[in-house]
Amino acid sequence: MAAADGFPASFYGEPGVLGMLSNGISAFLVLLQNLNTARTGNQPAGVENILAVHLILIGGICQLVAGLLSFRKYDHLSGTAFIGYAALWGSYGATRIYFGALFNNQTTTSVSGQMGNSSTTSMIGNMSLNNSSQCQLCLSIDESAIAGLVPYILLSFLLAFCSATVNYIMPFVFGAITATLIFEAVALVADSWALVVSGVLELLILLFAIYGSAALLIKGLTQRLVLKGFGTPLFNVLLLGTTNSAKPQSTGQEKKKNTKYAEPMALGFFCDSIAPFIFAFYSFGYMKSFGLGVAWVSIISVAQLFSSYYAHLRQDCYHTTKFGFHATYWLIKAWDEFVASVLLVEDSQVAFGRKEMVGDWFFVVAGLVLCVGSLNMDVLEVIHNLLFVLLTVSTIPQIPLQSYYIFFGVTCSLFTAASAYGTFSRLINTIAEKVLIPVGPQPVSSEQLKNALKCRRTEQEALPQTDQTSDALFYLLNGVAALSALHSRVSIMNPSFLHLTVPWVLISGAIVQVYVSRLQVTGGGRFGSVISSLYVVVWATWTWFRFAVQPGIYTEENYGFTAGAIAFLVINAFLIMIASRNLVLLFLTTIMEVVLVCLLLSTLQSLPYQLEAMLALVSITCIYGTLASLMNCIFSQRVLPMGPPIIKENVKQESSEEPSCPLASSRLTSGLRTIARLLEEGKVCGIPTDTVYALAASCKNPQAIEKIYNIKDRPAEKPICICISSVEQLVAAKPPFSPLLWEFMKNVYPGGISCIVSKGDWLFNLVGPAIDRVGTRDSIMIRVPDHTVTCHLCDITGPLAITSANPSGEPDSTHHSMVIRLGHKIQGVLCDGNSNELVASTVVNCLKINEIITIVREGCVPAIKVHQIFDRLKHTML
Numbered sequence: 001m002a003a004a005d006g007f008p009a010s011f012y013g014e015p016g017v018l019g020m021l022s023n024g025i026s027a028f029l030v031l032l033q034n035l036n037t038a039r040t041g042n043q044p045a046g047v048e049n050i051l052a053v054h055l056i057l058i059g060g061i062c063q064l065v066a067g068l069l070s071f072r073k074y075d076h077l078s079g080t081a082f083i084g085y086a087a088l089w090g091s092y093g094a095t096r097i098y099f100g101a102l103f104n105n106q107t108t109t110s111v112s113g114q115m116g117n118s119s120t121t122s123m124i125g126n127m128s129l130n131n132s133s134q135c136q137l138c139l140s141i142d143e144s145a146i147a148g149l150v151p152y153i154l155l156s157f158l159l160a161f162c163s164a165t166v167n168y169i170m171p172f173v174f175g176a177i178t179a180t181l182i183f184e185a186v187a188l189v190a191d192s193w194a195l196v197v198s199g200v201l202e203l204l205i206l207l208f209a210i211y212g213s214a215a216l217l218i219k220g221l222t223q224r225l226v227l228k229g230f231g232t233p234l235f236n237v238l239l240l241g242t243t244n245s246a247k248p249q250s251t252g253q254e255k256k257k258n259t260k261y262a263e264p265m266a267l268g269f270f271c272d273s274i275a276p277f278i279f280a281f282y283s284f285g286y287m288k289s290f291g292l293g294v295a296w297v298s299i300i301s302v303a304q305l306f307s308s309y310y311a312h313l314r315q316d317c318y319h320t321t322k323f324g325f326h327a328t329y330w331l332i333k334a335w336d337e338f339v340a341s342v343l344l345v346e347d348s349q350v351a352f353g354r355k356e357m358v359g360d361w362f363f364v365v366a367g368l369v370l371c372v373g374s375l376n377m378d379v380l381e382v383i384h385n386l387l388f389v390l391l392t393v394s395t396i397p398q399i400p401l402q403s404y405y406i407f408f409g410v411t412c413s414l415f416t417a418a419s420a421y422g423t424f425s426r427l428i429n430t431i432a433e434k435v436l437i438p439v440g441p442q443p444v445s446s447e448q449l450k451n452a453l454k455c456r457r458t459e460q461e462a463l464p465q466t467d468q469t470s471d472a473l474f475y476l477l478n479g480v481a482a483l484s485a486l487h488s489r490v491s492i493m494n495p496s497f498l499h500l501t502v503p504w505v506l507i508s509g510a511i512v513q514v515y516v517s518r519l520q521v522t523g524g525g526r527f528g529s530v531i532s533s534l535y536v537v538v539w540a541t542w543t544w545f546r547f548a549v550q551p552g553i554y555t556e557e558n559y560g561f562t563a564g565a566i567a568f569l570v571i572n573a574f575l576i577m578i579a580s581r582n583l584v585l586l587f588l589t590t591i592m593e594v595v596l597v598c599l600l601l602s603t604l605q606s607l608p609y610q611l612e613a614m615l616a617l618v619s620i621t622c623i624y625g626t627l628a629s630l631m632n633c634i635f636s637q638r639v640l641p642m643g644p645p646i647i648k649e650n651v652k653q654e655s656s657e658e659p660s661c662p663l664a665s666s667r668l669t670s671g672l673r674t675i676a677r678l679l680e681e682g683k684v685c686g687i688p689t690d691t692v693y694a695l696a697a698s699c700k701n702p703q704a705i706e707k708i709y710n711i712k713d714r715p716a717e718k719p720i721c722i723c724i725s726s727v728e729q730l731v732a733a734k735p736p737f738s739p740l741l742w743e744f745m746k747n748v749y750p751g752g753i754s755c756i757v758s759k760g761d762w763l764f765n766l767v768g769p770a771i772d773r774v775g776t777r778d779s780i781m782i783r784v785p786d787h788t789v790t791c792h793l794c795d796i797t798g799p800l801a802i803t804s805a806n807p808s809g810e811p812d813s814t815h816h817s818m819v820i821r822l823g824h825k826i827q828g829v830l831c832d833g834n835s836n837e838l839v840a841s842t843v844v845n846c847l848k849i850n851e852i853i854t855i856v857r858e859g860c861v862p863a864i865k866v867h868q869i870f871d872r873l874k875h876t877m878l
Contacts, residue, residue: 014216015073019066019082020173024209026059026089027180027202033096034199038192052096059089060299064306071310074862076262076430077166079310080423081159081174084270087303088152092184094295095145142188144292147281149185151274153178154420162427165237169212169229176205237432263430264310268323269422271304272384275330276391276412276419282337283409290337297334301327305515308473312519315838317469317633318373320519321626324473325370326388328480328512329363333395335503359484359504363392365623366476373630376449379440384422387415450639470519471629474532477516478588479622481509481539482595482615502543509539531575531589538568538592542599565600572596583643584625591618661823663816666789666832675830676796683827684708686805686819689723690787691752691837691860693813694802695826696723699770705801706773711825713807721754721781722767722774723802725794730782733766741849743873749784750791752841752860756781767799774801779847789832804840814838842866 029051067082160174180201187194215227275297281287304327311319367389374381394407425437444452484504517532545561572593579585595614628640662678664671666688675685682701686693695711697704705720724730727742727749737745737757745755756779763780764771774780783802785791794800805813805822813819816831823829842861845854853870855863 014219015066015069015082016075016078017213017216019063019070019078019085020170020209020212020216022058022063022066022082022089023085023173023177024206024213026055026063027177027205027209029055029058030092030180030184031199031202031206034187034195034202038195038199052093055093055096056090060086060093061090063089068306071262071264073858074262074864076266077159077162077427078170079262079264080267080270080427081163081170083267083303083306084152084155084159085177087271087274087300088156088181091148091296091299092145094299095141095148095292098141098292098295141292143281143287144278144289144296146185146188147278147287147293148274148296149181150281151277151416151420153181153185155270155273155423156181158420158424158427162424162431164234165240165428165431166233167230168232168234169208169215171234173205173208173212176201176208180205237428237436240428240432240436261310261313263426264307264314264323265319266423266426266430268304268307268311268319268326269384269419269426271300271307271323271330272326272419273416273423274300275304275334277416279333279337280409280412280416283405283412285405290334290341294334294338297330301330301334304330305512309515309519312469315469317472317630318370318377320469321373321472321476321630322370322385324470324512324516325366325476328477328508329392331507331512332359332480332503335507339503358397358486359480359501360392360395360397362480362483362619362623364389364396366479366626367392369623369627369630372449372627373634375444376442376446376634379443380418380422380425381439382443383440384415384418387411387418391415446635450635469633470516472626472633474513474516474520475588475622475625475629477508477513478535479619479626481505481513482618482622484508485539485542486615502547505539506543510536510543513539530578531585534568534571534575535592538596541568545599545603562600562603565596565603568596569593569600584621584628586643588618588621588625591621661820661826662828663820664828664830666830671830672789672793672796675828676793678828679704679793679797679800684711684825685828685830686813686816686822686826687790687793687800687802687830688787688816688832688835689783689790689802690750690785691839691841692835693805693816693819694723695805695822696793696800696802698797699767699774699799699801700797702770702773705770708801708803711822712803714803719775719781720773720801720803721783723783723785723790723794723800724766725791726750726784729794729799730766730784733762735760735762738850740873740877741846743877744846744849744853744870745784747869747873748844748861748866750786751784752786752837753866754781754783754841754843756843756845756847756856758847767801770801781843783841787836789830793830812838812840 033051063082063086067079067084067086070079070082156174156178160171160178163170163174180198183194183198183201187198211227212229215229218226219230278293278296282290282293287293304323308320308323308327311323367385371382371385371389374385391408391411394411395404399407425439428437429435429439481504484501513532513536517529517536520529520532541561541564572589576586576589576593579589591614595618598614625642628642631639632642662674664674666672675687678685679696679698680700682698682704684695684697684704684707687696688694695708697708699705699722708714708720709716727745730745735757741755741757748755759771759775759778759780763775767774805819807822814835814837815833816829819826819829837860840857840859842855842859842863843857844866845856849870853866855866
């Protein structure tokens, strides 16, 4: 590896080691609890709480880290499994804490009792005869735990089945977890024998996890499969079916697809299977209280936010919005039911709250917006969105309370079934990279959808790079909060209803919007996180104010809210100026200024009219902003107008300014010749490749290569690779490569793979005097891009020295406008629009190719594909 010095290290290690060890240790912790309970018939309260905390930390947080790293390793299956199991162990840890807390409470209040065998019986035996409410609470905890375990059993089986198409270690780990969950659920209603069986299975999980972790760890250290289990599946995934004959998706969402991160769709469907299943159990009356259910739903909702986050990193606006929106819905409904079932005890109060709450209407309309956004995808996606719309309709306030839970439970059951099928199909199709599990054809083509929106082609223009994937979710959250805040007056007059409205406003407007604000920081969007951050504080303050202020009473405590409202007014006035580049956003911030005036008058108890009209207008504006942002981002064009900029003078001045360097179009022969001439003159130019944009210098001018280091602020110890047009150009230099290396290059070139090979005198025949300016002392990295323009440029100029067109440490340039920011340092840019990928090439160390290859940097081509090509060639030639 010393010869590869200067090249970036491996992208990440093997996160599967951490994931499987976390599962094994978590199973071992539950094993200790179960065997002790089975032996003594007693729940050890102190130890129970300590082990439960460790379960959350190890099985939850550590495994969450493993899942996040797996997504960055392009491992869809492990990422979904580890984050899903992180939610499982975290939820089960919370359940154990509930059990421990209940046991503590019972031991201090019990008079006498005889311990039973199971965990439930042991706790009930400790209760005094007149303590019936605690007995009901204990039974409710058992019921809630069973309701949470059942969907995890189904999904764990699906994960075990899918993993069998990848290797034969993970199926045993996930299969043992599936069997364990079955007996954990049985133990909640049966005798101690189920705890013993569960303990044996948990021991198997630990053993399988240790072996799998050892195999992965040794593989990561030696770069070869020493221990068996990985790399060889139990069966070929292609045996599941034939490729779907449906027409491939045209432009639109597919255009935004890239390989920088693993696909998070399966994880989103996974979470959409857990939450509605728990709600279905509760709606059908199986769970008497939602006290523990709210913990299970909240944890899985956080996991769904991670699926939204990785969709955002992939620049996938649709799934960023969908999964973030669903997570918000599950969180709100969970805490809404918790308040109704635990904090509110009078049926009349609950019925009154259900009758008056209208926030669900916004979810109905937003669900329809997502249906429109999915019309150019596949039938499964449309059906899933339609079922979600039906789900939101089932909870509208006009439904009588007697039919409310029946309707809600049925729709939750249907939605769970569709989500489980979606989890399975997305995983298998992603693993196979073919549509083996049918998801249906594309209902509407992208062009048909554009025409349906009645947008003339001449009015469509490409979106600037500052548009974000999180804009639609920003509008959604503020719309939900605004519509849910409509009944502020009713809330003041009826404190029980106030408790019901708080989750709707606080969760959507403040808690989840903090997540959106973070997305907008990383995205560098057109209005950043400034506006969303202010509205986080506004909605949080609104909630606090409604709780703190007594109706009709003005005290000194109100002065703080008054001062805060004045500060909001001043800050929002500045935000109106920031939002002047977008008419919809400008309108939203202007209406919010009026809403803040009303909030100020409310703190002074001088509001002459209610806020309903202004808040309703906020919601309507947010609905249009959601639809327009979603459709524009999906198609990468201004399909729906967001309004022209208010301040046009600055735009004209900017457009009239001459660019700081010559710009040439890749579609014009004259443009290509212009850049070629500049390169041959010793200039540095930005050029497109098959991955991201690059800075290029001709190898005929070694001094130009030195300029690249100054332009990028690149450390001198990091070498620069060379780019050639074809393998034939390399053959002409007559390098002494082995037959296996030649065959490997012919199979990976052209494409998004860079090969590190040994330097020698042959390199002078290829790059001439630049031999000392490229590569390291002993090695050189060679690229043959799968890009017509770049290869033709190399044919004109000869080999080029290239490196990514971004200052060192900053994100790669994925559009020529991002390269132009270096215009004062470079002498030309060959403009080619959006790049094909959002990540650079995969770097392969081929110095010892007759023995092994090493992935130095994983890029647009997954490492597993590179190893598959190498193994096939090695077995064929050796």
